Amino acid sequence: MIELMILGFLAERPQHGYELRRRMEQLHGYARTISDGTLYPAIARLAKAGLVRRATEPGSAGAPRQTLTITDAGRARLLDRLRQVDGHDITDGSRFFVVLSFLSLLPDRAERDAVLRRRLDYLEQPASFFYDGDRPLRAADVADPYRRGILLSARATSRAERTWIRELLDDTTRQDDTTQKAAR
Numbered sequence: 001m002i003e004l005m006i007l008g009f010l011a012e013r014p015q016h017g018y019e020l021r022r023r024m025e026q027l028h029g030y031a032r033t034i035s036d037g038t039l040y041p042a043i044a045r046l047a048k049a050g051l052v053r054r055a056t057e058p059g060s061a062g063a064p065r066q067t068l069t070i071t072d073a074g075r076a077r078l079l080d081r082l083r084q085v086d087g088h089d090i091t092d093g094s095r096f097f098v099v100l101s102f103l104s105l106l107p108d109r110a111e112r113d114a115v116l117r118r119r120l121d122y123l124e125q126p127a128s129f130f131y132d133g134d135r136p137l138r139a140a141d142v143a144d145p146y147r148r149g150i151l152l153s154a155r156a157t158s159r160a161e162r163t164w165i166r167e168l169l170d171d172t173t174r175q176d177d178t179t180q181k182a183a184r
Contacts, residue, residue, distance in 0.1 A: 008102035
């Protein structure tokens with residue numbers, strides 16, 4: 001996710017490392033800080049791979065600072081990463097929100113829709129945080145009010161997300177039909 005966030009934010013505009021870290025922390029959540037020990041080695045790896053370019057310029061307090069810019073190879077890597085999103089990037093809500101933050105960078109609507117369909121397929125599978133053997137427990141099955149609260153909150157969130165994805169996919173289909181008719 002660190003690489004995806006770095007490339008995604010740099011695809012929007014060149015940035016200084018401290019600005020990039022601030023934006024990443026805002027997206028990732030206050031409880032998950034991004035340390036210098038995480039960010040700068042990741043930037044160094046991306047620069048070494050030719051995905052990010054660094055330019056040193058004078059800082060406001062006299063100390064030089066680096067402006068980071070995504071390269072064409074970095075943009076290609078970002079788009080490939082978004083196209084191939086799967087596994088934990090689909091099933092983990094926090095990771096998927098990072099994906100969603102940059103999904104509009106994919107120029108092909110069909111590729112964006114494919115990512116959304118993978119998430120929707122996952123959300124439509126029966127699941128729970130609590131089980132009786134292999135059977136997922138529903139809120140009505142749980143006596144503990146706090147565990148029931150977890151299940152009710154998760155169900156409402158999942159329902160809202162599924163509704164949003166379906167509406168977006170349906171709207172996309174209508175827009176494609178309208179565009180094709182207009183082209184004829």
